[in-house]
Amino acid sequence: xxxxxxxxxxxxxxxxxxxxxxxxxxxxxxxxxxxxxxxxxxxxxxxxxxxxxxxxxxxxxxxxxxxxxxxxxxxxxxxxxxxxxxxxxxxxxxxxxxxxxxxxxxxxxxxxxxxxxxxxxxxxxxxxxxxxxxxxxxxxxxxxxxxxxxxxxxxxxxxxxxxxxxxxxxxxxxxxxxxxxxxxxxxxxxxxxxxxxxxxxxxxxxxxxxxxxxxxxxxxxxxxxxxxxxxxxxxxxxxxxxxxxxxxxxxxxxxxxxxxxxxxxxxxxxxxxxxxxxxxxxxxxxxxxxxxxxxxxxxxxxxxxxxxxxxx
Ligand SMILES: [Zn+2]
Numbered sequence: 001x002x003x004x005x006x007x008x009x010x011x012x013x014x015x016x017x018x019x020x021x022x023x024x025x026x027x028x029x030x031x032x033x034x035x036x037x038x039x040x041x042x043x044x045x046x047x048x049x050x051x052x053x054x055x056x057x058x059x060x061x062x063x064x065x066x067x068x069x070x071x072x073x074x075x076x077x078x079x080x081x082x083x084x085x086x087x088x089x090x091x092x093x094x095x096x097x098x099x100x101x102x103x104x105x106x107x108x109x110x111x112x113x114x115x116x117x118x119x120x121x122x123x124x125x126x127x128x129x130x131x132x133x134x135x136x137x138x139x140x141x142x143x144x145x146x147x148x149x150x151x152x153x154x155x156x157x158x159x160x161x162x163x164x165x166x167x168x169x170x171x172x173x174x175x176x177x178x179x180x181x182x183x184x185x186x187x188x189x190x191x192x193x194x195x196x197x198x199x200x201x202x203x204x205x206x207x208x209x210x211x212x213x214x215x216x217x218x219x220x221x222x223x224x225x226x227x228x229x230x231x232x233x234x235x236x237x238x239x240x241x242x243x244x245x246x247x248x249x250x251x252x253x254x255x256x257x258x259x260x261x262x263x264x265x266x267x268x269x270x271x272x273x274x275x276x277x278x279x280x281x282x283x284x285x286x287x288x289x290x291x292x293x294x295x296x297x298x299x300x301x302x303x304x305x306x307x308x309x310x311x312x
Contacts, residue, residue: 006045013050037059068133071134106126109168116142131148133151167186169198179225193309193310211293215293232304236308240311251303259300262296
């Protein structure tokens with residue numbers, strides 16, 4: 001039996017380190033829709049050259065897209081009118097401030113716009129477009145006046161080339177099996193000098209580095225690739241985009257007690273894991289907890305917001 005060669009999906013290097021199997025909690029779901037992955041022998045790897053982390057082998061794209069298509073349209077909340085708290089919880093004002101600081105104009109495309117909630121928040125002075133695989137969510141976005149270009153980047157025609165000042169993409173990069181190809185495809189939609197504003201998990205966050213494949217963010221099946229400042233810079237360069245800005249960020253505003261409680265919760269989780277390894281029979285709901293990753297994140301700054309610019 002020969003070892004299969006795994007190449008980094010950002011820089012192509014063969015110098016990748018296997019970190020272990022991602023700890024998915026059964027039953028596995030993507031966008032709330034059941035998915036089977038136990039037949040794939042998935043592992044998390046880190047590239048020694050560019051620091052990108054990724055799950056390999058690739059989950060068949062059709063399996064994932066089938067879940068996104070069938071997703072209910074309410075799996076993720078983005079619409080400020082449906083849920084006013086979301087503007088505060090998801091730091092919409094900070095995202096808009098970064099967008100306004102770097103975008104050379106007011107034509108914006110949201111890659112993975114879901115129900116168009118953030119675009120609606122931007123207000124009438126912005127011309128908005130979106131790309132969204134969930135049929136239901138795209139329909140809701142269109143109802144808010146968002147021009148839907150298609151379900152995926154491959155469906156977007158050449159007539160949209162070089163037509164956007166900015167492309168925003170929040171909580172999407174971690175879903176991309178071929179991030180450089182996708183960033184390249186998005187680059188052609190940007191005007192020269194236009195920018196991409198992205199937010200995703202930061203694999204350089206301390207708790208993440210300490211817990212690896214058991215970090216909660218890695219326990220989500222549709223999360224297949226993880227960036228930090230270095231790997232995003234490399235991915236951007238290979239796609240013809242320069243890293244213009246990087247800041248650590250928090251995904252969701254969360255009360256302090258949640259983070260304080262995450263430590264005793266982690267202790268209980270580690271105890272359950274040890275019992276499971278010793279083959280001590282556990283009630284089913286505890287056994288499910290022991291099979292997954294850590295139940296909670298340990299700090300609020302485990303994401304980042306970055307700006308990639310198409311050179312003039
Ligand atoms: Zn690499």
